[in-house]
Amino acid sequence: MRKIIEFYGGECSDCLLISPAVEKLEKEDGVEVEKLEVWHNEENKKRMEALKPLYDAECSGNFEVPSFYDAESNRLLCMPMNYENLKKWVFEG
Numbered sequence: 660m661r662k663i664i665e666f667y668g669g670e671c672s673d674c675l676l677i678s679p680a681v682e683k684l685e686k687e688d689g690v691e692v693e694k695l696e697v698w699h700n701e702e703n704k705k706r707m708e709a710l711k712p713l714y715d716a717e718c719s720g721n722f723e724v725p726s727f728y729d730a731e732s733n734r735l736l737c738m739p740m741n742y743e744n745l746k747k748w749v750f751e752g
Contacts, residue, residue: 680742
C-alpha cells in the first residue's frame with residue numbers, strides 16, 4: 660500500500676478544494692494519506708519545516724499547503740489542484 664502525508668491548513672480554501680481528490684485516492688486507489696494540519700499544530704508544522712530542502716527545490720522555498728510528501732521516495736508535491744495530478748505523482752513519481 661502506498662502511503663503519503665498531506666500537509667494542510669485548517670481554513671485553507673485550496674486544501675478544501677483538493678480534499679475530494681484525496682478521498683478518491685484513498686477509496687479508489689488504496690493510498691493511505693496521513694493528514695497533518697500545520698497552521699494550528701506546532702508539531703505538524705515542525706514536521707513540515709523539516710522538509711525545507713524539498714520545499715526549496717519543489718515549491719520555490721514556500722511552505723505551501725496543500726502539499727504532499729512521500730517518505731519512501733523522499734518526494735514532495737505542492738498544490739496538485741486536481742485528482743489526476745495527485746494520482747500521477749503518487750504512482751508515476
